[in-house]
Amino acid sequence: MNFLQRVTKNSKRIMRMKPAAMVPSASVRKLLPAGKWSEGKAMERLARLCNAVLDNLGDQQVLGAAYDGHKALKFAKNPAVWVGPDGGKTWRRFSAPLEYLQLEAMLTASPTGLGDVRDQGLEILDLSELEICDWKGGLVSPQVARIVLLAPSWRPSASGDPEKYFGLVLDFDQRLMDAKTAVAFMDVLANSLLEETYA
Amino acid sequence: MTPLKKIPPSIGADRLAGWTDKRMLYIHGFQHYMWYPNCCVQKNIELTEADILRKEMNREDPDPGSRVTFNHIINKAVANALRHHILFNSKRTWRDTYLVYPHIDIANVVDVEGMATQIVIPDADKLTLRQVAQLSHRLVSTRRVTLRHRMSRLDNIFQTLPLFNKLAWAFPFVNRVLRDYSHKGAIEHLESRPGSFLVTNPGTLGVQDCKAMLFFGFRMGCLRVMAIEQKAQIVDGKLGFKKVLPTGLDYDQRICDAPAAARLLNEIQRNLEDPRRYCAGPVDEPEIGSDEGGA
Amino acid sequence: MRTFEISFWDRDDPSLSAMLDERVDMLAGLRVPNFAAGANLKMTAPMDELNRWRKNRKHPLGITASVAAALRWALESDGLFASLFDGRDNLLVPDNPSIGVGVDAGNAARIMVVSGEEYSDPLDLADKIEASKRDIPTITPVPFSPGSKEKASNFAKRKRWAKMVKQELQERFDYLLPPLQKRRFDTWASQRGHIQLHNLGTHGVQEFKGLLRRPWVSMLWVLEKDEIVSPGDSGEFVSSPVLPLILVYAQELIPVDRACTFLSKVVEALTDPKCLEDRR
Numbered sequence: 097m098n099f100l101q102r103v104t105k106n107s108k109r110i111m112r113m114k115p116a117a118m119v120p121s122a123s124v125r126k127l128l129p130a131g132k133w134s135e136g137k138a139m140e141r142l143a144r145l146c147n148a149v150l151d152n153l154g155d156q157q158v159l160g161a162a163y164d165g166h167k168a169l170k171f172a173k174n175p176a177v178w179v180g181p182d183g184g185k186t187w188r189r190f191s192a193p194l195e196y197l198q199l200e201a202m203l204t205a206s207p208t209g210l211g212d213v214r215d216q217g218l219e220i221l222d223l224s225e226l227e228i229c230d231w232k233g234g235l236v237s238p239q240v241a242r243i244v245l246l247a248p249s250w251r252p253s254a255s256g257d258p259e260k261y262f263g264l265v266l267d268f269d270q271r272l273m274d275a276k277t278a279v280a281f282m283d284v285l286a287n288s289l290l291e292e293t294y295a
Numbered sequence: 296m297t298p299l300k301k302i303p304p305s306i307g308a309d310r311l312a313g314w315t316d317k318r319m320l321y322i323h324g325f326q327h328y329m330w331y332p333n334c335c336v337q338k339n340i341e342l343t344e345a346d347i348l349r350k351e352m353n354r355e356d357p358d359p360g361s362r363v364t365f366n367h368i369i370n371k372a373v374a375n376a377l378r379h380h381i382l383f384n385s386k387r388t389w390r391d392t393y394l395v396y397p398h399i400d401i402a403n404v405v406d407v408e409g410m411a412t413q414i415v416i417p418d419a420d421k422l423t424l425r426q427v428a429q430l431s432h433r434l435v436s437t438r439r440v441t442l443r444h445r446m447s448r449l450d451n452i453f454q455t456l457p458l459f460n461k462l463a464w465a466f467p468f469v470n471r472v473l474r475d476y477s478h479k480g481a482i483e484h485l486e487s488r489p490g491s492f493l494v495t496n497p498g499t500l501g502v503q504d505c506k507a508m509l510f511f512g513f514r515m516g517c518l519r520v521m522a523i524e525q526k527a528q529i530v531d532g533k534l535g536f537k538k539v540l541p542t543g544l545d546y547d548q549r550i551c552d553a554p555a556a557a558r559l560l561n562e563i564q565r566n567l568e569d570p571r572r573y574c575a576g577p578v579d580e581p582e583i584g585s586d587e588g589g590a
Numbered sequence: 591m592r593t594f595e596i597s598f599w600d601r602d603d604p605s606l607s608a609m610l611d612e613r614v615d616m617l618a619g620l621r622v623p624n625f626a627a628g629a630n631l632k633m634t635a636p637m638d639e640l641n642r643w644r645k646n647r648k649h650p651l652g653i654t655a656s657v658a659a660a661l662r663w664a665l666e667s668d669g670l671f672a673s674l675f676d677g678r679d680n681l682l683v684p685d686n687p688s689i690g691v692g693v694d695a696g697n698a699a700r701i702m703v704v705s706g707e708e709y710s711d712p713l714d715l716a717d718k719i720e721a722s723k724r725d726i727p728t729i730t731p732v733p734f735s736p737g738s739k740e741k742a743s744n745f746a747k748r749k750r751w752a753k754m755v756k757q758e759l760q761e762r763f764d765y766l767l768p769p770l771q772k773r774r775f776d777t778w779a780s781q782r783g784h785i786q787l788h789n790l791g792t793h794g795v796q797e798f799k800g801l802l803r804r805p806w807v808s809m810l811w812v813l814e815k816d817e818i819v820s821p822g823d824s825g826e827f828v829s830s831p832v833l834p835l836i837l838v839y840a841q842e843l844i845p846v847d848r849a850c851t852f853l854s855k856v857v858e859a860l861t862d863p864k865c866l867e868d869r870r
Contacts, residue, residue: 118627120325122507124497185847223631226850230632232506232799234841250820250827252525252536258819258827263503270507271321274411279500332620336790337797506630506799527819529829534819541797548801549613549620554694557793 119163119235120270126282130248130260133289138225139200142181145245146220147193148289149177153218156281158272162216162238169240169272176217189217218243224262231265242267323464329511331387335519336557337543338564339526345570352425352575360432365540366403366520367428370494371574372566373518374399374419377492380559382550383516384491393515393550402490405435406499407442414438415490424574490514498522498540509545516556518563519543540567620803628802629841633853634832635860637815641831643863651716652723653833654789657812658689658704659716659866660859661787668852670844672784675805676775681843686710690783691719694792703783712866775805782806791815791833800838808839808849810856833860 133144153160153175160175176191179199190199219242223231227247235242246263253259264286268278345368352363377384377399385395401419404411414434419427452459473480493514497505498521509517521543525536542563546556566573644651651659665672665687672687686706692699702722709715764770786806790798791814798811813834822828837853859865 118330118625120330120508120511123505124502124507125504126501127503180846185845221846223846223850226847226854228631228633228850228853230504230797230836231630233629234627236627236842249818250527252527258527258534265504271325272318274406275497275502275505275507276406276411276500279497279502283501330625332625332801332803333799334801335797335799336793336795337799338794339796504797527827527829528817529819529827534827543797552692552694552699553788553790553795553798554699554793557790557795561794 117237119237119239121233121235121267122270122275122278123232123265123267124275124278124282125230125246125263125265126279126286127251127261128245128264128286129253129290130262131290134248134260134262138222139181141224142179142220142222142245143199144289145222145243146177146179146190146199148285148292149218149220149243150175150191150193151292152281152284152288153177156284158277159218159241159268159281161240161272163240164238170216170238172216178217178219180219180221187219221245224248229263231263233267235267235269240269240272319463320466324467325511326467329513331508331511332548333508333545334548334553334556335506335543335545336553336560337541338560339524339539340542340564340567342523342538342540342567345567348570348575356425361425361429362432363424363428366494366496367424367431368570368574369496369518369520369542369567370401370403370416370419370431371422371424371427372563372570373492373494374401374416375566375573376559376562378420379562380555382555383546383559385515385550386491386513387515387547387549396491398488398491400488400490400492402493403431404493404495405438407435407439412438412442413490413493415488417488424570493517494520496520504541505543515547515550516559517545519545542567624803626802626804626807626840627842628800628838629846629849630799631837631839631846631849631853632834633837633857634816634818634834635857637831637833637860640833640860640863649717649720651720653791653812654691654723654787655716655720656863657789657810657833657835657856657860658691658719658787659712660856660863661785661810662687662689662706662712662715663859663866663869664852664855665785667855668848670848671808671839671852673807674775674779674784675807676772681807684779684784687784688779689715690786692786692788693723699788701782701786703780706784778805785809788812796834798836800836802838802840806840807843808837808852811836811838 133148134141157171157175158169160177161169161171164170174191176189178187178189180187188199216238219239221231221242221244224245224247229247229249231244231246233242233244244265244267246265248260248262250258251261264282266278266282342365345365349363349365349368381395384399385393387393398418399420401416402413403416404413406412414431416422416427416430416434422430474484475481491514493510493516495509495517497519501522503522503524505519505521509519519542521541523538523540526539528535528537542560544556544560544563640656644653644656669683669685669687673681673683676682684706688703688706690701690703693702694700702719704715704718709718764774784806786809788809789812791812794814796814796816798813800809800811802809813836816832816834817829818832819827819829835853835856837849837856839849
């Protein structure tokens, strides 16, 4: 896919990029300890993260919401997420927990690599393989939030030994949430990743 | 690193309706003239000296009403640094006009029962560290009472008047009209001292980094304090860790560029890394420009 | 009777207005319609090889000049990042992009533009930046102290007001006529370059978040050198110096992976600076 195709594909998004559509977005970053969830391939890790997000979206419906027209919020009955592995080269929508093999199959299904045209729903972007250690992104209506997984680094754990930590960033609409709410969601997400086992 | 805690999700499906109702006030309150080009510069500040001073002062006076915390030392350090960078102690108004406040009033974001609110420490540069601590303890406990009262009143209104949130878009305009055309509203607006510089501490929530539009263009700067970090370093071939405080300064790009902001941040760092010299005692009155005695 | 303590400076204050006047163009460009949704990406480049290379050269290079060379080299593989909007939503990609290097000059940063036409080779460009770095006149910051509070004369106020109004009207008028708008945007490239490079390491800044505005598509910021501790080959933890780089790019236009590829290209050139010489 060349650049022209991409721009054409994203033209709707670019046209939407008017001042009125820009969302006052904030980003908070937390550390996510590596563990069982992060073992294996990058795709496997991403699949576990997506499943954990989908599991917890029921309690945090605001994150799965989207702006509908002028400043009105719309809540989806079955919240979906948009997944962008490899730094968002392709985007896929999914709304039910999947195994990583299924996810991999979904992501490589399209021979052109065009993926789906992103629409409403929470975005999950994987930058961990690209060695990106910090991220701040803007949000454009109807987006309300975005989750980004960053590259790992070494830091001391509670016991004092060095341990690997991933960076987890949540971009969110500042009008809709305080930092505290966003952080609470990230804590819930981290806990469910560390405590529960995802396929 | 802080161990992870199980925090219950704050917006469950059952509370969603009430939540979005209240938040509609924010969504409509946000106007597009509030956009401002914000950048931030950030540094890691060492806290060893500040920690020693804090412990020493708390040993002298263990009264919980005057306990000194890192927040108070940071407030004092910022107030002192602003005396030499008064451009950041200003406010942007209409038609590219900037007002530089004659007082250094430090506003603090505090979280009271899940709602972010602000307290203002007036003339923080002229107070001693102990006075700053006492004042902010008093203000937080007062705000806790008044905010609870206000929130319950808002809840009542939402329950009794279901159409109330449909009119949310009108509130910013009503406020402006009241301010412009009512004598009382104008006096209240002039008299209010909303805090000329903002200090916020998302680090208490364990946040490693936070990038946001924190002051919506009405102030020129805001200091963000993140969670204390353990920085790995190799000393004599052995792995060790040193505690640092990541501190970021958000500024309005319209009034200055990154170097000017970095200079203010460097001065804050100097104050914080040698707090005994710069923060502990009272500060002399400025020689010129005293605004007292006007009637 | 209540007493009021309202005394403040506004832009009619002589010292403040002098500073703001310098930034009038900046202020005009920073209106909401000119904002782009800028995303920030941070990557670190190992410095061991870079330090050895830049100090052993015939003409030693500074950090800024070395990064400028790497940036110029990366732009050869992807010129999109140095493209400019022409003011009518068309994107123009230059053959030889100019690089603007930010120089601290008191309250406002000055941009030193190195023309891409003249210095198309990355190393020539780096040498040019290194040579002319010290030629930039530094301006002492406007002294701000409570003592500088003075009133402007009525005449000065009116003169300034007329100037502001003229500039604002001119800007609105330009927007209606495509050729004028184009001319206005053309000046941006010669004044500030196709892509800007700023080094905040000299100020000790360790983290930065920037913004982006039209007509630019991306900017590169260099931060203070950092030490990273990671497990080495033999299992021992070793410390190595790294240079953090931040790429601010237009998120609505450029896909994330393309930005990542570009930034890693800059990092690649800094990791192994020999590649800059090999191409000669």
